[in-house]
Amino acid sequence: MAPIETLQTALPPLEHPLEDGWTLPASWYSDAAVAERERERIFERTWQYGGPAELVAEPGSFTTTHAGHIPVVVVRDDEGALRAFVNVCRHRGHLVASGSGCRATLQCPYHAWTYALDGSLRRAPRSERVPGFDPDAFSLLPVSVDTWGPFLFVNPDPEATPLAETLGELPEIVARSGLKLETLRFHSHHDWPIEANWKVALENYLECYHCPTAHPGFSKVIDVDPDSYALSVSPTFSSQIGPVRESALRPNGKSGFVPVGEVVHSQYHFLWPNTTVNIAPGPANISLERWVPDGTGRTVEVTDYWFGADVPPEIVEELLEWDDQVGREDTDLVMSVQAGLNSRTVLQGRLMGDSERLIADFQRRVYDALV
Numbered sequence: 001m002a003p004i005e006t007l008q009t010a011l012p013p014l015e016h017p018l019e020d021g022w023t024l025p026a027s028w029y030s031d032a033a034v035a036e037r038e039r040e041r042i043f044e045r046t047w048q049y050g051g052p053a054e055l056v057a058e059p060g061s062f063t064t065t066h067a068g069h070i071p072v073v074v075v076r077d078d079e080g081a082l083r084a085f086v087n088v089c090r091h092r093g094h095l096v097a098s099g100s101g102c103r104a105t106l107q108c109p110y111h112a113w114t115y116a117l118d119g120s121l122r123r124a125p126r127s128e129r130v131p132g133f134d135p136d137a138f139s140l141l142p143v144s145v146d147t148w149g150p151f152l153f154v155n156p157d158p159e160a161t162p163l164a165e166t167l168g169e170l171p172e173i174v175a176r177s178g179l180k181l182e183t184l185r186f187h188s189h190h191d192w193p194i195e196a197n198w199k200v201a202l203e204n205y206l207e208c209y210h211c212p213t214a215h216p217g218f219s220k221v222i223d224v225d226p227d228s229y230a231l232s233v234s235p236t237f238s239s240q241i242g243p244v245r246e247s248a249l250r251p252n253g254k255s256g257f258v259p260v261g262e263v264v265h266s267q268y269h270f271l272w273p274n275t276t277v278n279i280a281p282g283p284a285n286i287s288l289e290r291w292v293p294d295g296t297g298r299t300v301e302v303t304d305y306w307f308g309a310d311v312p313p314e315i316v317e318e319l320l321e322w323d324d325q326v327g328r329e330d331t332d333l334v335m336s337v338q339a340g341l342n343s344r345t346v347l348q349g350r351l352m353g354d355s356e357r358l359i360a361d362f363q364r365r366v367y368d369a370l371v
């Protein structure tokens with residue numbers, strides 16, 4: 001086993017400073033020591049999107065999710081309070097709950113240790129034969145949980161600052177899109193595995209400099225010209241707001257997505273460290289994503305979609321296909337970037353000023369968290 005000091009040694013150094021427009025070093029996208037430090041200093045202490053809140057609407061309901069690498073179970077207890085715990089059995093580590101459902105207690109499927117919905121250990125078979133065994137010392141570990149409209153958020157830090165502080169102005173900006181979150185209906189859940197480091201995937205999300213070359217379908221609908229496509233950085237999140245092209249509203253009889261509806265601007269928000277909030281123009285719609293690192297070179301993009309109750313299914317399908325096309329194009333891009341970074345030949349890249357300033361902000365946050 002590697003000595004403990006291995007994880008505490010200095011990270012690979014930056015030859016050129018971020019302030020001068022340089023990127024994080026290529027090695028930071030595949031180095032195991034960097035990934036370990038990210039787990040500890042980023043993912044174990046931040047609010048992250050946890051799934052649809054409707055899964056835990058009723059007393060006794062539960063759902064399972066992750067905060068970064070940490071398995072989490074969220075429950076609505078008998079008094080109606082929302083609670084969350086690390087979903088790892090205090091006996092020997094089996095995951096306690098799986099999926100979603102409704103239960104009076106949570107029973108680990110390995111040796112049947114049984115926990116109440118407040119996390120306390122109610123029953124551990126044969127524990128009466130173990131001298132000095134104190135069930136009170138083996139409650140599930142608490143995790144912070146809260147909601148924003150129909151969205152659950154979890155934070156492994158049980159003493160986390162309130163979610164509302166982290167969200168800041170984001171709910172108001174989303175409300176200005178014209179969407180009424182309470183009227184939306186959950187539509188579908190998708191897991192997209194991506195063969196790239198989570199930072200590569202999110203950096204691609206954070207700029208539309210690549211849109212004219214890499215996303216012709218998207219760029220026909222959204223005006224991605226730098227004078228129209230607005231980027232902004234807030235204390236805990238960053239935003240991209242893109243107007244719809246006039247020409248996209250007059251489809252000339254061609255099939256495909258026509259962004260007609262109550263939402264007139266696209267919105268793409270990134271909430272540090274790995275939650276994104278997406279609103280396409282046209283019918284009432286929103287998707288939330290959690291970008292989960294899976295080792296150094298793989299990410300799972302967990303996506304949940306909501307639509308207005310009266311949006312016709314064929315419009316939903318057209319929008320999803322438009323979105324899916326962009327997702328496929330992005331997946332190819334980030335896999336290629338990861339291959340280039342893995343070669344460790346171009347040691348630091350060069351960001352393009354305003355067009356990539358949301359990446360600069362992201363990389364500064366990563367750097368500050370790790371160094």
Ligand code: FES
Pocket residue numbers: 089090091092093094108109110111112113
């Ligand atoms: S690991 Fe859960 S009961 Fe043994």
Ligand SMILES: [Fe+2]
Pocket residue numbers: 204205210211215326329330
């Ligand atoms: Fe893209």
